[in-house]
Amino acid sequence: MLNMVPSAFKIIRDENKCIQCKVCVKQCANLVHYYDEEKDIVRADDTKCVCCHRCVVLCPTKALTIINYPLDYRQNANWTKNYMDDIYRQAQSGGVLLASMGNPKPFPVYWDKMLLNASQVTNPSIDPLREPMETKVLIGRKPEKLEYDKKGKLATKMPPQVELKIPIMFSAMSYGSISRNAHESLARAAEELGICYNTGEGGLNKDFYKYGKNTIVQVASGRFGVYKDYLNAGAAVEIKIGQGAKPGIGGHLPGEKVDEDVSGTRMIPLGSDAISPAPHHDIYSIEDLRQLIFSLKEATAYKKPIFVKIAAVHNSAAIASGIARAGADAIVIDGFRGGTGAAPARIRDNVGIPIELALASIDQRLREEGIRNEVSLIAAGSIRNSADVIKAVALGADAVYIASAALIAMGCHMCHSCSVGKCNWGIATQVPELVRRLNPDIMYKRLVNLVSAWNHEIQEILGGMGINAIDSLRGNKLMLRGIDLNEKELEVLGIKHAGE
């Protein structure tokens, strides 16, 4: 059948820079570059390129550039190039269009429409060079109040908390959708940073139990790899109800990715497709969730906080309040720009709402219910830099999850083709030669560098606001001002407009 889908990208090779060293040929898993023996030159097949930049980065003479394939379609604001290409693809494949990463559509990014406060004269800055800047947070359930006995000793027993030196955690990416080396890098980085990484719904590999105190083990609808030791291995357990990139639907890890290492970790037969059903088949109402939460608490002798992760959808505020009342220790809200290894493109691009709006409304609703202080709120999907972290905390989050940012730190170039399983950077793949490209000794350090840099920036910004502990920024909406936002958006976010 004729392939009407044009190449997406075009490789431009500067002939007088190319030294035919063939590094690009050896490194491109998509077989874009090939060596023409007879003419002794290296050539490229545009149709296979996904613009992952592996060749561009490794080319020793920087002879390569990649541009969007310069092909104009007839001007049509309704039938855009993307929609036509989607139809060509589906007319050829007859299947659901799969996509990866978060919602790429140009919906407003509210992070970029909020400005931060700074101290001038009346409220002096605090000098981060001289004064300690505290970014530690405690994630978990808090009692309504603390009681002291006659002798002045603390009588209330505190529920378990997860201590994070920095209010940033690495979000769920399952063992199998990303490689073993990627998981090891995340685990070792979490350990060195004093934060946590999330195992994702693919279970926890035996070799990584030693990073338990910096791990959050996830329980998803597929229950992959879930058993007693797994639940007790981590610092907390996270029930995955939904994911920002694909609210309401399950997940699917293709069988060929399930080699013996992945099948052992997930406890599913070798090579079988790992399908997480859309709903948890034992949670069809809020009280079923409460039962799951307390059965997990029982299984972990009440020593582990239980998180519940939901996708940011229309009535997230009510759902979150319900989850808090169902006994969850922390609520994770994943915005519609949160990443995924594979999800139907239509759902990724149209379902769910921005994290900023969901977070603001949930924080406000829990305050109106008077229970905000009893649970922790964790915002995810997608945090791109330390300013986003500051704004999330100001909107009411206790901490944030980052995943796409962590992948990018490890070399991901957002080529959006994780589902193909041939990630040239060794992240979203199980092919041994490719996985080897992600050297944990290097990559864990890059993750540590990233989060430490962000933490340093957060401390600088806090100092500028005259705050020396992140606790005083949480829900501090006076520190935010909106710009280029309408009245309703300001109202939902609960912030004033810049200049007010």
Next chain:
Amino acid sequence: MKRIYAFEDKCLGCGLCEVYCRTAHSKSKDIIKAHKEENIVSGISIEEIMSPKSAFYFALQCRHCKDPKCVKACISGAMYKDENDIVRNNKDKCVACLSCVLVCPFGAIKKNTDGKAVSKCDLCVEVGSPVCVENCPNEAIKLLDEDSEILK
């Protein structure tokens, strides 16, 4: 003494080490001229190991042996051990008789393309630190002391 050690579980076989080795030992020290005009032989070379599941690679260069066979075999005194125990080749004295190639158990010495002398790794003693180690994208080759922990 520090030597360069390759780690097969990390090597991608990409060949960047060879590219930078040629550049560092070229006259022009320019990566493009070195490859397009000077045609230098790299002191390091990639070997592929066939294994059923997937191809493994490792990069090999002169081991700067304690008791170097090549120095013994060299008829002109071109191959010598310098004060830091690095085995070096004096291009002016070498006549490319390849006696060194005949005896090097690692096959780490290669005849120059111009056939006038031989090329081998000199641990980038003039450059300062080995360019192959510096430019390996995956830290698959490391400059380590011989009794470093990592080698145990």
Next chain:
Amino acid sequence: MKYLIIGDSAAGVNAAQTIRSKDKEGLITILSNESIAAYGRPLISYYLSGKVLPENIFYRNKNFYKKEKINLFLNTQAQEIDVKNKKVNAAQKEFEYDKLLIASGSLPLIPQIKNLKEQKNVFTFLTFDESRKIKESINPDSKVVIAGAGLIGLKAAEGLYGKVAKITVIDLADRVMASVLDKSAADIIQNHIEKKGIEFILNKSVAEVEGGEKVEKIILSDAKTLDCDIFIIAVGVRPNISLAKNAQIRTSKGIIVNEYMQTSESDIYAAGDCVESLDLISNESKVLALWPNAVSQGETAGANMAGEKKLVPSSFAMNAISFFGMQLISAGIIGGSDADIYVDKNGDKLRRLNIANDNLIGFVLINDNQRAGIYTALINDRVKLSELEYDIKLKDIGLNVYTKEKRRDKIFGKEE
């Protein structure tokens, strides 16, 4: 402690250097019957062709002897060893010794040729002086005849190429490099050299020469005559053992030494081309006139003379030489009946492996793969071919031939 060394070449220099490294104070003296300090002997053909300048042929740099405090006596031919009084007479001088090393190397073999007497235009091709004399007596229309198509003969031919009118090489054997190569391998080299206009006359020998002061005619064993302006005798070498023999030191083809390079006289050592060494492969005592062999024997002798106990490393025949750009690398036993000879020949490239009962015992490479040292190591370490990762016949050799553990130990220097 007084150390005396006869011979200033591979064995002598390395012996002296090793002694000095172990005995900082000892008096070290080298007697050399040559006019210049130690030089790379094979380089005399490059000197002859002008490819290498005289100042670049020296084996050690200028201040080597001064730095290592070695007294070098050039043009000093040792005549006699007075074993009882531990003295050596040389050129009207006497040299006492506590430890003596005979490293007198080899002498050119002069065949029985009728009417051959000290004619002016007859040369051998073993020393720098001979090479210099040849260089001085040739002119563009000289006709040169070389007796002997071995290593030395061919190298002499290469040295003269382009400087003389005609070069003819005569050899008794049916092929060039008879001591190293068999017929099929030798023919590749011969064709390559013939293309340069050099004529070979094989299965013949020089029976007679004509000419008084200078040889004008060469008469071959089949009575064929050749005009000749320069006659070079390069039929072979023999160990220079006269000093030892006259001093009642045990000799046979070469000087007999034990594994510490000691001769029958405990304070007298010998090393280099003048001794017999144990051939690793054939396990016989043979003369292995090889440069690397001389170097390690010199080092061993030096160490033992300086009081250390060092065993001489094993050795076997090996060659690396190039003629007119054609590279020949060979080692171990080339021919041999029971060996399973694997030939991989295309064009003027040849790769021949001699394998006997799961061991590589020899190989010949012409213009081929440059990692020959790994083959040499397979021979030297007597590696069982069946235990390797792949059949060395089917694939170019690389360190990947070894198993992972063996490779790790080799590279990580566990074996050194």
Next chain:
Amino acid sequence: MLREGELRIPSGCSISGIINKDRKRISGENIIKSIALMHDRSNGLGGGFAAYGIYPQYKDFYALHIFYEGLSIKMKVEEFLDKHFEIESAGNIPTRVVASIINKPMIWRYFVRPRIYLENAKERQMDEDEFTSQCVIKINKDFNGAYVFSSGKNMGSFKGVGYPEDIGDFFMLDTYKAYTWTAHGRFPTNTPGWWGGAHPFTMLDWSVVHNGEISSYDTNRRFVEMFGYNCSLQTDTEVITYLFDLLVRKQKLPLEKAITIMCAPFWDDIEREYDDIKMELKSLRAVYSSALINGPFSILVGFEKGLLALNDRIKLRSLVAAQKGETVYVASEESAIRLICPDLDKVWSPKGGEPVIALYNNEEEK
């Protein structure tokens, strides 16, 4: 122009306080002299005092001080008061004419006893304090133009727009006798537009004067509002007072635990503690992290049992304490203390987050 309460007005200030632990009462002269010395720390747009022990004869009645902006609102409030309280006596607070004190509201005072026997109070098991504070919050929130600026027993606050020494003179404080005085001179960046915004801020027996600008205001505010408080004034003193009222009165936490919450020790210091103390401090910081007061502040808190002075945990505002016999002095400057009591037994500058607590002697024995 927006009135304070509709917007947040940052301000610098001076504070001063005197307490006699034997409850020996002194006139307002000294406190006025002390706050007057720090004249340059205020700009004439706010001044105020709190005095404890000034109504011995009515010490069992709540003394409500109320500003009215007109007669009609006064009538409505008094009707509300009648319904909820038995009014023992009422009348305007005597004042003197002082040139700089202009456009002053009507200032009235009522000695009342809450009708807690009313049915809705009983079934919500309200005690006297809770009933009174709910009423005060209701008046201040819903009765536009009326503002209850003091509602404690045997105590009262006297404040307004003007320099503190003039406000003191205006309210004739020299004629009152109190065993505890606190004073405040305000430097608001813009005019408060009415007298309610001045310090001290009071709630029942609590009174707070504050110098500084807390950067955690919105976090603290949104935290206390979860427990029924309504920050109508949007000032630091208001939210600090509600925090104290919440932690100490409603949640019954010991005072020094409340202080440990508001000036929480740093995590590094907590890590160095013994395990049981570490556990407690971590719990306090976990449960009450939104009650941590951040940014520079120095406060004087008058309450039933005595006087508390407190600096923020990295001491970014000045605060000096001193002692002479049974009297404890606290002020923004040592000079303001030396002026009224030259030879002191002891003078010190409390460390960041380290409270100065002076309790009445008969309290201490209990």
